[in-house]
Amino acid sequence: MKKGYKVTDVKREKKIGVAAENVEELVAKSCKKLGKKEYIDTGAAAKEFLSTNLKEKFKVFQKYIAAGDDAKTMLKLSEKTKEQSMSKRVKERMRGYYYKTKTALQSSDIYIHSKNGRGKKLIDQFLTDLRNILDSHKYNETYFNRKANKNARICDERGLFQCGGLWSADKCLYEGEHVINPYRSREERIIFQTWNLDHKIELSRSIIPKILQAIDGLYSGDIKCMLCDKGSKVGGIEADRYFLQIFTRENLKLVHIVCHYKGKHDAESGVYTLCKKCYGGQSIEYN
Incomplete structure (x- = not known):
């Protein structure tokens, strides 16, 4: 079954919707819609992000993943329910x-x-x-x-x-x-x-x-x-x-x-x- 994903470029200026059944299809369609160079740039940025201070960043990820289980994480400060x-x-x-x-x-x-x-x-x-x-x-x-x-x-x-x-x-x-x-x-x-x-x-x-x-x-x-x-x-x-x-x-x-x-x-x-x-x-x- 295909699922819907939102993919952005490296500068987070362009957002596209992609329907894909697996990672390979998601990558292929993202390359086609964003352009090969833009997709490679995005991958390079991700690689650079993960190559420095990984331990500290992992702690931050854990914090947000844990918070994601909280029923109220979907709410903004102005929203009560x-x-x-x-x-x-x-x-x-x-x-x-x-x-x-x-x-x-x-x-x-x-x-x-x-x-x-x-x-x-x-x-x-x-x-x-x-x-x-x-x-x-x-x-x-x-x-x-x-x-x-x-x-x-x-x-x-x-x-x-x-x-x-x-x-x-x-x-x-x-x-x-x-x-x-x-x-x-x-x-x-x-x-x-x-x-x-x-x-x-x-x-x-x-x-x-x-x-x-x-x-x-x-x-x-x-x-x-x-x-x-x-x-x-x-x-x-x-x-x-x-x-x-x-x-x-x-x-x-x-x-x-x-x-x-x-x-x-x-x-x-x-x-x-x-x-x-x-x-x-x-x-x-x-x-």
């Missing part, structure tokens, strides 16, 4: 999706070059709406919390997570093998960082482009209402629909690194715009 720590981890991922969306939208032509800054205003309004929804759901902090309600968490009551399989599959082909419990040990918590919350409808390839299409419709006054199917010059974006696709289990599945398919997914988002009449109950009016 494992559940709090894991909730923080998922919130970090959600913030990452938000800022990825924000960066892409604010780098678009319509944001930078629109007349009178109208495109900028429309995108900023959408981002405010999206952020407010995310805040109201507390960044889905329950997803990794084993003590949360059963329907609100991805793991079981012990903290065991199971891979959801490829984005297009109903379940993991490695059933019983792609499982992990980051609550159990520090080592599993580190490996858990290589597991991905995979967007079935991809964020960069589909969701963000469709958001920009929706913004462009508002900007040009060419809106097709998704509810009444009528055309309109004024209206808004149903941010809730994009929230579901970016941040929730409606479009996310937790997957082992082996099951994280990075090619193009054959699934599309949509242009979720509403006319002014249908949009009346929303929190922000786009005009």
Whole structure:
């Protein structure tokens, strides 16, 4: 069974994910991804590290290995429980999706070059709406919390997570093998960082482009209402629909690194715009 590893270069400036069944495969893939010279440099640095003051360094290693058995070693000073720590981890991922969306939208032509800054205003309004929804759901902090309600968490009551399989599959082909419990040990918590919350409808390839299409419709006054199917010059974006696709289990599945398919997914988002009449109950009016 392949396991996921994180490998860094000698300067610790570049980090890559590698799935391998054994050390030989790990070395070969690391060489290929980092480059032969970089891998040799890393090996030389390791050799130099182990050739001096080995006795003292071994004592330090023993200290940390012993500490690794302590159930609280996974916690930072600001965290009192494992559940709090894991909730923080998922919130970090959600913030990452938000800022990825924000960066892409604010780098678009319509944001930078629109007349009178109208495109900028429309995108900023959408981002405010999206952020407010995310805040109201507390960044889905329950997803990794084993003590949360059963329907609100991805793991079981012990903290065991199971891979959801490829984005297009109903379940993991490695059933019983792609499982992990980051609550159990520090080592599993580190490996858990290589597991991905995979967007079935991809964020960069589909969701963000469709958001920009929706913004462009508002900007040009060419809106097709998704509810009444009528055309309109004024209206808004149903941010809730994009929230579901970016941040929730409606479009996310937790997957082992082996099951994280990075090619193009054959699934599309949509242009979720509403006319002014249908949009009346929303929190922000786009005009």
